[in-house]
Amino acid sequence: MLNLGFANRSRRIVGASVVVGCFATVAWADFIDSAIVKTRIFNDDPDSIVSSTNLYPALISIKDEKLDGNESGGGFANRHNFHLSGNGGISDYVFLNDTAFAFYADVQLTGTANSEGGLNVSPWWSQDVDGQFMINATSGEVAVFGGRLPFYSFTGNHGVTYAKGSTIRQGVIYDPNSLTELDPGTIEYIYTDDTGTYSSGKLNFDMGNPDEDPPYGLFGILNDARVGGYFQPLIASGNPDNFGEVFFTKMEFIPEPATLGVLLLGGLVLIRRARD
Numbered sequence: 075m076l077n078l079g080f081a082n083r084s085r086r087i088v089g090a091s092v093v094v095g096c097f098a099t100v101a102w103a104d105f106i107d108s109a110i111v112k113t114r115i116f117n118d119d120p121d122s123i124v125s126s127t128n129l130y131p132a133l134i135s136i137k138d139e140k141l142d143g144n145e146s147g148g149g150f151a152n153r154h155n156f157h158l159s160g161n162g163g164i165s166d167y168v169f170l171n172d173t174a175f176a177f178y179a180d181v182q183l184t185g186t187a188n189s190e191g192g193l194n195v196s197p198w199w200s201q202d203v204d205g206q207f208m209i210n211a212t213s214g215e216v217a218v219f220g221g222r223l224p225f226y227s228f229t230g231n232h233g234v235t236y237a238k239g240s241t242i243r244q245g246v247i248y249d250p251n252s253l254t255e256l257d258p259g260t261i262e263y264i265y266t267d268d269t270g271t272y273s274s275g276k277l278n279f280d281m282g283n284p285d286e287d288p289p290y291g292l293f294g295i296l297n298d299a300r301v302g303g304y305f306q307p308l309i310a311s312g313n314p315d316n317f318g319e320v321f322f323t324k325m326e327f328i329p330e331p332a333t334l335g336v337l338l339l340g341g342l343v344l345i346r347r348a349r350d
Contacts, residue, residue, distance in 0.1 A: 106327040108163040109134060109302065111156045115202045118149030119309050128156070128163075131325035136305045138318055141187055143311035151309060155194060155202055157302040158327065166201070169299040171253060171291035176328040177301055178245040178264070180321075181209060183238055187307040187318035188212040193244045195261070197221040198290055198298035206304060207246065207263060211238035218263050222295050224277040228265045232272045242267045243324075246301075247331060250294045255281065259294030 109130035114120070123139040136154045143149040157166040158177070169175070183189050193207040205221030214235030216228040228234050236242065245264035251257045260276040282292045290296040307318030 105329050106158045106160055106167060108159040108161075109156045109325075110159050110163050110166060111136065111154070112202065113154045114152060115155060116151055116153035116306070119143055119152055122152060124152070124154065126154070130156075131327070132323065134303070134322040134325070136320050137185075138187070138305075138307045140314050141307055141309045141316040141318065142314045143309045149309040149311070151306050153203070153304065153306045155302055155304040156322070157194075157201075157300045166300055168297075169295060169301055171259070171294040171297050171299075172250040173295075173299075174249050174330045175301070176245060176247040176331045177326070178243060178328075179303060179325040180241050180243050180323045181303070182241040182321040182323075183209065183211040183236075183305075183318070184321070185307065185318035187310065187316050189238075189305065189307040189318040189320070191305040191320045192303060193246060194300065194302050194304050195221070195223055195246055195248070195295060196300045196302075197296055201298075201300040203304075205299075207244050209236040209242060209244075211236060212308075216265060218274070222279060222282070222299070224261065224279065226263055226274040226277060228263075228272055228274075231274075232265075234265065234267060234269065234272060236267075240267065241321075241323075248295060249276070249331075253291060253293045255293065261295075 109128060111126045111128050111134060113124045113126065119141050121144055122141050125137050127133060127135045134156050138152050159165060160167040179193060181192055183191055188211065190208050190210040192209050194205055196205040200221055205223045207218045209216050216234055216236050218226045243266040247262040250259040253259055259279045262276050263274040265272045279294050282296060303322050305320035310316035
């Protein structure tokens with residue numbers, strides 16, 4: 075059934091910038107056009123060799139080599155990420171609590187390092203770390219957790235596991251609905267591998283902290299969120315050959331998914347009428 079709330083919010087496809095509290099976002103016409111790669115969020119091995127490629131939406135890759143704990147032992151992991159941008163990669167796109175969207179990417183983890191990675195929908199208080207759709211190349215676990223994201227385990231619910239070197243597809247679909255207790259925002263996680271496509275179904279957001287509204291809002295991802303992906307390779311002390319790499323390919327961002335479907339359907343109707 076069509077969620078008419080999307081249609082009501084389609085006014086943001088055109089028009090001026092939207093301002094909610096002290097946070098602003100550009101109009102839908104200027105939405106996501108690029109991404110920003112950020113390295114060494116965790117920097118337990120500062121003399122490792124990090125390189126990246128940013129050809130959003132075709133490819134983002136991040137490689138971390140010589141993850142040996144500075145050859146002296148110690149350290150846990152390095153962490154890197156990317157965030158979606160709407161201004162040519164100058165700054166992160168600011169996702170608001172009522173920003174409906176879907177984001178998909180093919181993801182692959184390679185290398186000798188034990189590692190994890192996947193998509194991020196991160197909250198305002200932890201924009202570089204929390205809120206992760208994880209594939210774990212060490213344990214094989216596939217799960218979503220942290221930040222504002224409702225917990226869901228694809229391994230626990232569907233028995234799927236990730237194998238290092240394989241390419242899988244991840245997706246998140248966020249619908250803010252009315253952002254109320256009776257009609258909270260929902261998010262759906264999608265996971266596809268060679269065994270099939272699996273869905274979490276729509277999961278409700280909880281209320282959040284009322285002492286932080288305003289300015290952040292309730293019952294959704296909250297204002298000032300970030301969307302993108304992350305990579306966390308673990309250190310192998312004393313092993314200079316330890317390295318890891320992540321590939322994000324075929325990235326697809328869809329603003330207002332239901333509204334976009336209605337617009338496309340309307341366009342098809344007009345085309346058919348023109349042909350009649």
